[in-house]
Amino acid sequence: MGNHPTISVVAPVFNEEAILPEFYRRTSAALDKLGEPWELVLVNDGCRDRSPEIMVELHARDPRVKVVNFARNFGHQVAITAGADYARGDAVVVMDADLQDPPEVIPDLLAKWREGFEVVYAIRSERKGETWFKEFTAKAFYRIIYRITDIDIPMDAGDFRLMDRKVVDALKTMREKHRFMRGLSVWVGFRQTGVKYARAERFAGETKYPLKKMLRFALDGITSFSYLPLQVATYVGFVAAGLAVLGIIATIILRLSGSEAFYGQATTLVSVLFLGGVQLISLGIIGEYLGRIYDEVKGRPLYIVREALGFEEA
Ligand code: UDP
Ligand code: MG
Numbered sequence: 001m002g003n004h005p006t007i008s009v010v011a012p013v014f015n016e017e018a019i020l021p022e023f024y025r026r027t028s029a030a031l032d033k034l035g036e037p038w039e040l041v042l043v044n045d046g047c048r049d050r051s052p053e054i055m056v057e058l059h060a061r062d063p064r065v066k067v068v069n070f071a072r073n074f075g076h077q078v079a080i081t082a083g084a085d086y087a088r089g090d091a092v093v094v095m096d097a098d099l100q101d102p103p104e105v106i107p108d109l110l111a112k113w114r115e116g117f118e119v120v121y122a123i124r125s126e127r128k129g130e131t132w133f134k135e136f137t138a139k140a141f142y143r144i145i146y147r148i149t150d151i152d153i154p155m156d157a158g159d160f161r162l163m164d165r166k167v168v169d170a171l172k173t174m175r176e177k178h179r180f181m182r183g184l185s186v187w188v189g190f191r192q193t194g195v196k197y198a199r200a201e202r203f204a205g206e207t208k209y210p211l212k213k214m215l216r217f218a219l220d221g222i223t224s225f226s227y228l229p230l231q232v233a234t235y236v237g238f239v240a241a242g243l244a245v246l247g248i249i250a251t252i253i254l255r256l257s258g259s260e261a262f263y264g265q266a267t268t269l270v271s272v273l274f275l276g277g278v279q280l281i282s283l284g285i286i287g288e289y290l291g292r293i294y295d296e297v298k299g300r301p302l303y304i305v306r307e308a309l310g311f312e313e314a
Contacts, residue, residue, distance in 0.1 A: 129201030
């Protein structure tokens with residue numbers, strides 16, 4: 001089967017043993033209907049369950065299933081990157097392996113691609129089976145990032161999207177470590193459009209994005225595309241200095257008129273604590289950026305592959 005695939009589907013996999021067989025069944029059924037050569041690139045992001053064995057079985061049964069085995073868990077965004085690096089299709093579709101992104105939407109994405117669009121992202125018009133907390137924080141996050149970044153990251157679009165070969169090749173030149181793929185794929189430009197879909201419930205298992213990872217992810221998104229947090233210190237500094245000048249003037253007037261206001265330690269204590277807090281927060285914000293700069297400077301590869309299955313004949 002030396003067939004050059006028209007469509008590559010990339011799915012990152014982290015401990016999804018309960019889902020993989022059904023994911024393969026539904027995805028291959030949806031792709032077979034298109035009547036074009038395709039490949040399914042599964043990225044094993046350091047799974048600790050039976051997922052790797054299942055992936056090898058799927059590859060043995062259907063050579064269109066290809067597997068990239070990471071040497072450890074590198075995270076969702078890096079797994080997507082690796083999948084896109086290995087994919088050979090003219091169009092590359094990125095989707096989650098938990099069937100929250102329905103494979104049946106792929107033909108819609110493809111139709112837009114055929115119309116000439118080079119990035120077709122899938123917009124969640126509805127989310128099923130998510131907690132109100134996840135829904136609320138996700139909505140807030142997309143609105144914040146939309147406002148404070150210079151690029152128009154589409155609201156309520158996840159990583160589920162189709163990218164033309166040209167876009168994938170452009171992404172290959174962008175090797176930053178803290179990757180926010182849904183921002184990068186907008187940053188590159190090209191003709192972009194969206195398609196609406198209803199986001200399904202997770203088919204089985206539980207989310208691999210606990211709160212801590214979600215916060216990291218949100219910070220990566222913001223720091224990748226905005227300097228606003230760094231500038232906040234400047235603004236707060238101007239406001240605090242302005243208030244201090246007013247305070248000095250007020251104190252002089254009160255003293256000259258013989259008032260006893262502003263004696264006592266409470267005012268001193270409160271202002272020292274307040275400014276100390278603001279300074280530490282500003283340092284922390286600088287630290288977030290500094291740590292990311294350090295990660296870039298080290299120049300380590302984005303991921304380490306132990307073994308890749310099915311890419312030989314290409
Ligand atoms: N995933 C991954 N590495 C990770 C965490 C998640 O490859 O460290 C995969 C996971 O297997 C799934 C996709 O990324 O295919 C999305 O994760 P999940 O469904 O847990 O996130 P949620 O939909 O809850 O935001
Ligand atoms: Mg999910």
